[in-house]
Amino acid sequence: xxxxxxxxxxxxxxDFVGKRLISIAFSLTLLLGAGALLLTKGLNYGxxxxxxxxxxxxxxxxxxxxELRTRLNALGVGEIGLQGIGNSGREAMIRIPAFxxxxxxNAALKVIRETLGPTFENRRTEVVGxxxxxxxxxxxxxxxxxxxxxxxxxxxxxxxxxxxxGGMIALIHDVIATMGVFSLTGMEFSLTSVAxxxxxxxxxxxxxxxxxxRVRENLRKYKKMPLAELLNLSLNETLxxxxxxxxxxxxxxxxxxxxxxxxxxxxxxxxxxxxxxGTYSSIYIALPVLIYFNLRNTDVISDLxxxxxxxxx
Amino acid sequence: xxxFQKWKIAVVALVIAAGVVFxxxxxxxxxxQDALPGWWQxxxxxxxxxxxxxxxxxxNTGELVKDKLEGVVDVVRGTLRTEKMRYTGLSIQHEAVVxxxxxxxxxxxxxxxxxxxxxxxxxxxxxxxGLLKVSYGEKARREMLEGALSTTLEIIRKxxxxxxTREPSIQRQGSNRIVVQLxxxxxxxxxxxxxxxxxxxxxxxxxxxxxxxxxxKGRLPPGSMLLEGMDAGPQGxxxxxxxRKKVEVTGEHLVDAQxxxxxxxxxxxxxxxxxxxxxxxxxxxxxxxxxxxxVLDNKVVSAPNIRSAIMQGNGVITGGFxxxxxxxxxxxxxxxxxxxxxxxxxxxxxxxxxxxDSIRAGMVASLVGLALVVGFMVVAYGLFGLFADVALIVxxxxxxxxxSALGATLTLPGIAGxxxxxxxxxxxxxxxxxxxxxxxxxxxxxxxAIETGFSRAFSTILDAxxxxxxxxxxxxxxxxxxxxGFAVTLGLxxxxxxxxxxxxxRLMVIIWARRVHPSALPL
Numbered sequence: 001x002x003x004x005x006x007x008x009x010x011x012x013x014x015d016f017v018g019k020r021l022i023s024i025a026f027s028l029t030l031l032l033g034a035g036a037l038l039l040t041k042g043l044n045y046g047x048x049x050x051x052x053x054x055x056x057x058x059x060x061x062x063x064x065x066x067e068l069r070t071r072l073n074a075l076g077v078g079e080i081g082l083q084g085i086g087n088s089g090r091e092a093m094i095r096i097p098a099f100x101x102x103x104x105x106n107a108a109l110k111v112i113r114e115t116l117g118p119t120f121e122n123r124r125t126e127v128v129g130x131x132x133x134x135x136x137x138x139x140x141x142x143x144x145x146x147x148x149x150x151x152x153x154x155x156x157x158x159x160x161x162x163x164x165x166g167g168m169i170a171l172i173h174d175v176i177a178t179m180g181v182f183s184l185t186g187m188e189f190s191l192t193s194v195a196x197x198x199x200x201x202x203x204x205x206x207x208x209x210x211x212x213x214r215v216r217e218n219l220r221k222y223k224k225m226p227l228a229e230l231l232n233l234s235l236n237e238t239l240x241x242x243x244x245x246x247x248x249x250x251x252x253x254x255x256x257x258x259x260x261x262x263x264x265x266x267x268x269x270x271x272x273x274x275x276x277x278g279t280y281s282s283i284y285i286a287l288p289v290l291i292y293f294n295l296r297n298t299d300v301i302s303d304l305x306x307x308x309x310x311x312x313x
Numbered sequence: 314x315x316x317f318q319k320w321k322i323a324v325v326a327l328v329i330a331a332g333v334v335f336x337x338x339x340x341x342x343x344x345x346q347d348a349l350p351g352w353w354q355x356x357x358x359x360x361x362x363x364x365x366x367x368x369x370x371x372x373n374t375g376e377l378v379k380d381k382l383e384g385v386v387d388v389v390r391g392t393l394r395t396e397k398m399r400y401t402g403l404s405i406q407h408e409a410v411v412x413x414x415x416x417x418x419x420x421x422x423x424x425x426x427x428x429x430x431x432x433x434x435x436x437x438x439x440x441x442x443g444l445l446k447v448s449y450g451e452k453a454r455r456e457m458l459e460g461a462l463s464t465t466l467e468i469i470r471k472x473x474x475x476x477x478t479r480e481p482s483i484q485r486q487g488s489n490r491i492v493v494q495l496x497x498x499x500x501x502x503x504x505x506x507x508x509x510x511x512x513x514x515x516x517x518x519x520x521x522x523x524x525x526x527x528x529x530k531g532r533l534p535p536g537s538m539l540l541e542g543m544d545a546g547p548q549g550x551x552x553x554x555x556x557r558k559k560v561e562v563t564g565e566h567l568v569d570a571q572x573x574x575x576x577x578x579x580x581x582x583x584x585x586x587x588x589x590x591x592x593x594x595x596x597x598x599x600x601x602x603x604x605x606x607x608v609l610d611n612k613v614v615s616a617p618n619i620r621s622a623i624m625q626g627n628g629v630i631t632g633g634f635x636x637x638x639x640x641x642x643x644x645x646x647x648x649x650x651x652x653x654x655x656x657x658x659x660x661x662x663x664x665x666x667x668x669x670d671s672i673r674a675g676m677v678a679s680l681v682g683l684a685l686v687v688g689f690m691v692v693a694y695g696l697f698g699l700f701a702d703v704a705l706i707v708x709x710x711x712x713x714x715x716x717s718a719l720g721a722t723l724t725l726p727g728i729a730g731x732x733x734x735x736x737x738x739x740x741x742x743x744x745x746x747x748x749x750x751x752x753x754x755x756x757x758x759x760x761x762a763i764e765t766g767f768s769r770a771f772s773t774i775l776d777a778x779x780x781x782x783x784x785x786x787x788x789x790x791x792x793x794x795x796x797x798g799f800a801v802t803l804g805l806x807x808x809x810x811x812x813x814x815x816x817x818x819r820l821m822v823i824i825w826a827r828r829v830h831p832s833a834l835p836l
Contacts, residue, residue, distance in 0.1 A: 003836060011754075248689055255681040
């Protein structure tokens with residue numbers, strides 16, 4: 001019979017909550033920085049949101065980028081960006097920023113295709129008109145906002161209002177911080193990025209709920225324990241799990257980042273960041289804010305007792 | 314005590330068996346797959362993996378009302394003429410047909426009655442000043458749009474079927490959009506051309522009294538219009554034609570159109586229905602020696618000379634076509650004209666080489682991710698880690714089987730969802746094992762620690778997973794195409810991982826505990 005390694009010593013007593021002023025100050029700085037970046041630099045919207053034409057083509061031999069550029073620019077269909085991609089030298093990426101209307105965009109696409117001719121194989125073409133781009137932005141904002149509300153609603157249902165608020169704060173924290181990273185790195189923000197943000201939200205709340213669950217249990221168990229101490233106890237008790245689960249998740253996402261190809265790399269990198277920020281926020285934000293909500297007032301305890309009484313008659 | 318009810322064992326066995334059954338088609342060759350019944354098929358691959366095109370198009374619905382009102386103008390003119398009523402200022406203004414009916418109350422009432430009969434579904438009103446107003450209300454417009462959308466769907470389906478695409482999907486989206494998915498068509502250039510042609514064909518006489526030069530200077534008689542030709546002239550500029558506005562025959566009367574050859578050049582031969590043939594015969598009989606312009610979507614295809622009356626109701630369209638050009642023109646004419654022109658809003662197409670690269674990359678990422686997590690769990694939890702790994706592999710099989718049974722489409726982000734599921738699925742087992750450790754530390758006996766570990770961890774697992782499931786559902790609802798694929802794998806992955814982590818691992822641990830009677834937790 002073989003045992004597992006223990007990554008953490010038993011019975012850690014780290015004072016997470018006591019350092020809440022530092023962590024909250026850190027988070028506020030992070031959020032202000034992210035907000036400032038989003039307002040000034042903004043996001044590098046990919047074709048899904050900004051619209052435009054993006055074509056990845058493969059030539060029969062090594063592509064003469066300069067010659068192709070001359071030919072494409074001669075078409076006069078807008079500012080054409082062209083660069084060689086990949087290692088073989090046979091692949092090139094053509095980008096044209098958004099058009100004012102779909103008709104001119106489709107006309108441009110047509111002449112570009114005619115210029116490329118049959119010697120270039122289409123690897124991938126994405127053409128998004130201005131109308132669709134705007135709708136996708138709205139859908140994305142709606143999806144992320146609704147996700148946060150739905151998750152908070154569920155926590156309210158299963159736990160209690162204070163927890164729902166704490167979870168929501170942690171979620172908003174993670175979403176804004178993640179968007180800030182997108183802005184800072186200039187990484188393309190696309191539909192897949194929205195999926196990444198939603199997945200990060202899901203992961204982060206998963207982490208938070210596990211700790212909240214323990215807090216709820218301990219609130220019943222140790223009715224006299226000061227709240228800060230109780231939160232610390234709950235965090236320490238679940239610390240091993242938090243670290244292990246982050247570990248397995250990062251391992252699997254890392255596999256996608258390294259081997260999953262160009263299309264998924266950005267997505268996977270965003271998720272790795274998400275695991276880090278999600279783990280941080282459940283420990284240092286979601287729990288400490290409970291202190292400020294006056295969680296240990298008589299209401300909460302009696303609510304929990306009632307729920308207890310219902311659950312175990 | 315540690316006990317697993319018989320019926321629960323039966324359920325676990327049944328679910329796993331079903332998973333194996335539904336996952337199997339993914340492991341066999343294409344030919345064998347084709348022999349299987351429809352409910353027992355492998356995962357279908359998304360366009361981003363197998364290569365193909367996704368096109369989103371929109372009906373230009375503004376034209377619909379405009380065309381309808383133009384028709385109404387003709388009906389009003391005709392009706393008032395037959396009723397022998399006098400009017401002035403017949404025109405279209407602010408999406409309504411207006412005119413002033415001359416005369417007294419009797420005339421106004423008669424006009425109201427006659428026009429209401431002649432123009433159904435419209436709001437027809439003549440006020441006390443004799444002002445006629447014909448417009449379409451919200452309901453009538455909605456019906457018009459609905460009709461146009463279903464006609465467009467049908468015509469596009471016909472055109473795509475004729476292109477010979479394998480398993481195309483043509484679906485409406487919202488009130489005025491259509492999504493066309495063409496697996497295997499990695500360069501949708503031709504598909505766009507064939508789908509995108511409105512193909513409204515009309516025959517007009519050339520206005521030989523007005524020269525193109527005069528028309529360009531703006532001296533165009535009211536009954537004529539200046540149209541571009543379809544093909545460019547010798548200097549690359551478009552040829553221009555002065556054409557009578559009056560429509561002699563419309564393409565609605567076409568019953569067939571086929572590509573053929575005339576003196577070695579590709580042409581399109583067509584045939585009218587009985588009524589169309591009669592009209593066409595009369596037009597050609599009355600105008601021998603003049604030129605008849607064939608106008609397609611407001612461009613002149615050609616304007617051949619009428620050498621003699623054509624009474625058989627058929628003819629050919631010449632126009633310097635290529636073989637494919639003639640083929641495509643015949644195809645769109647056969648399928649009929651779209652009720653409105655359409656605009657392509659979005660195209661996403663992937664070539665087969667990129668798709669194959671993506672599948673390979675996805676496979677490698679999944680296997681590496683799986684190996685890393687499996688190794689990690691054994692290192693972290695020893696024997697129980699191994700149990701969790703078996704549960705993880707069962708989970709993967711259930712996920713693949715479940716996706717296949719649902720007829721879900723696997724996309725590249727979907728593969729990312731599977732890999733993420735691998736990482737997050739073991740979370741339930743981590744929660745359970747950590748709880749066991751804790752319970753043992755708090756002085757419980759080994760068996761009791763195992764039992765409480767499972768039972769206490771369950772509510773946590775449930776809460777944690779339901780919240781993630783909520784995120785997956787919203788992704789599905791708001792996402793499109795590939796992102797939806799991600800949501801489906803993530804969502805189903807949460808369900809299968811709960812089942813395998815809770816039921817399958819528990820079953821293994823119980824069987825082990827009964828055999829070994831452990832004195833300490835192997836954690």
